[in-house]
Amino acid sequence: MRELTYYVACSLDGFIAHRDGSHDGFSQDSEYLTEVFTSFPETVPSHLRDVMGVHAENKWFDVVLMGRKTYEIGLQEGVLSPYSHLKQYLFSRSMHASPHTDVVLVSGDIADTVRQLKQEEGKGIWLCGGGVLATALLSEKLIDKLILKVNPFLMGDGIPLFSGVINQTALQLIDREIYNNGVLMLHYQVG
Numbered sequence: 001m002r003e004l005t006y007y008v009a010c011s012l013d014g015f016i017a018h019r020d021g022s023h024d025g026f027s028q029d030s031e032y033l034t035e036v037f038t039s040f041p042e043t044v045p046s047h048l049r050d051v052m053g054v055h056a057e058n059k060w061f062d063v064v065l066m067g068r069k070t071y072e073i074g075l076q077e078g079v080l081s082p083y084s085h086l087k088q089y090l091f092s093r094s095m096h097a098s099p100h101t102d103v104v105l106v107s108g109d110i111a112d113t114v115r116q117l118k119q120e121e122g123k124g125i126w127l128c129g130g131g132v133l134a135t136a137l138l139s140e141k142l143i144d145k146l147i148l149k150v151n152p153f154l155m156g157d158g159i160p161l162f163s164g165v166i167n168q169t170a171l172q173l174i175d176r177e178i179y180n181n182g183v184l185m186l187h188y189q190v191g
Helices: 030-039 068-075 110-119 131-139
Strands: 004-011 015-017 061-067 087-091 103-106 124-129 145-151 171-178 184-190
Touching (some): 004 131, 061 068, 068 087, 087 110, 110 124
Parallel strands (some): 004 124, 004 145, 087 103
Antiparallel strands (some): 004 015, 171 184
């Protein structure tokens, strides 16, 4: 069975973006980004792969899940298929059609769709955001791992890692790395 991993950057106080979707404050250190993108090359958006010199094969994931707000960050810049090197699923109850043929719009039952994806053959499934979708998937016990890139700053307000009420959930630390810029990458197995 495929695993679903919520792999995301967050501030020390648990926010994945500012309210407007911007990411000011998150590390842009080139040494750090090179290391992260070497480890997780498939997490580099398609339109930035050549610019950043990322040409490696997908190591961990071949499917990406995005909530509407996460998807709209790229859409505002004209990016309709942000991860064309992955099978892309966009979860939205308010959108009526997918903006791109390579992006599968899911407006129905989130849990059923993800359960089906987890039964398919392939690499892992990456939940890249956002907090509302993460909350829905955690409440259905569908997230297997959390990989958090905890950045050394306090945002104070923004879009939280989980948007909504979640149950207390045990996590087991299975790996960690500390980068020179102060970012902690924490790998957790869920429950």
